[in-house]
Amino acid sequence: MHFFMMVLGVTLALWVRWHWVPSGGNWNQRWQRTLGYFLFPPLLLVMTAISILCMGPSGQMMWHREGWLSYGLAIAFLLWTLILGCKLFWEGQQTVQQFRQHPAIEVQGNSARVLDTSELYSAQVGFWQPELVVSQGLLDRLDPAHLEAVLTHEQAHAHYRDTFWFFWLGWLRRMTLWLPNTEALWQELLMLRELRADRRAAQQVDPLVLAESLLLVVSAPIMQLDLCAAFSWANSSDRLIERIDFILSNSDDQPLQWQRSSLLWLLVVLLPLLVVPFHAG
Structure with a gap:
């Protein structure tokens, strides 16, 4: 029965991921749908493994005797997941320590670490309380209005704790790279994260100035880190156009409202x- 649960969990995870396709709608609808398809498979696999762990290797469920094979597979999966998470956390801590070696200055009232590079770059780096990181090139080449727009966008990332939440989402992504559409869903979540920060920033600065800042900075190289939220993120020209259109559309910053159907998963x-109570020792 344990082995059947594992096979069923993997089958459902594959089925859900295979049936995801990008869809339209407003930001709330896209966020809920994409996040649901992204979260369901790994969480289902983890809960299945935990339930098998709770039931133990011996005993009986219904009319089937249980054994060590499925129990061992469940333990191996959970250990691999835990080790993967610890590895990502350690790598993240090392990255944060590296950034903290750069000098800190005040930029328009914001404390920031300055990278000694001529490229245009800005990002929030860290976990629950990330640090603002900007390049010297950004400070030298942007006028105060465009620099303010970039910093306001980064403040939005800090407001939503994007680096913290996307670190955990990045953990689930690494866990399920073998599932179909994992990378496509990840890129969609990154896009929706940037749209949310753009929307909040556009309500505090001139949207046109924000869009111009994006065009200036988007050519900068992107540091591919799960705990890094970079203003220059736009992995294709279509993504860039979508972000600019979204900024200039003057969308209202409506709070996220979950629908009941979105919570059924x-x-x-x-x-x-x-099924744990039905397992007899």
């Missing part, structure tokens, strides 16, 4: 735990 994820 959470109940499905918990289903493996419901």
Whole structure:
């Protein structure tokens, strides 16, 4: 029965990921749908492994005797997941320490680490309380209005704790790279993250100045880190155009409102735990 649960969990994870396709709609609808497709498979696999761990290697469920094979596979999966998370956390800490070796200055009332490079670059780097990182080239080449627009965008990332939440999402991404559409979903989540920060920034500075700043900075190289939220993110010309259109559309900053249908997948994820009481030792 344990092995059947594992096969069923993997099958559902594959089925869900295969059926994801990019869709339209407003930001809230896209965010809920993309996040649901991204989270459901790894969480289902983890909850299935935890339920098998709770039931143990011996005993009986329904009319089937259990054994060590499925139990060992569940333990191996959970250990691999834990080791992967610890590795990513250690790498993130090393990255933060490297950035902290750069000098800190005040930029328009914001404390920031300055990279000694002529490239245009800005980002929030860290976990729950990230640090603003800017390049010397950004400070030298942008006028105060455009620099303010860039910093306001980065303040939006800090407001939403994007680096913290996307570190954990990045962990789930690494865990399920073998599933279909994982990278496409990840890129969509990154896009929606930037749109949210753009929307908040556009309500505090001139949207046209913000769009011009994006065009100036987007050519800068991007540091591919799960705990880095960079203003210059736009992995294609279509993404850049979408961000600019979104900035100039003057979208209202409406709070995220979850629909009941979007939360049903959470109940499905918990289903493996419901079979634990039916396991006899």
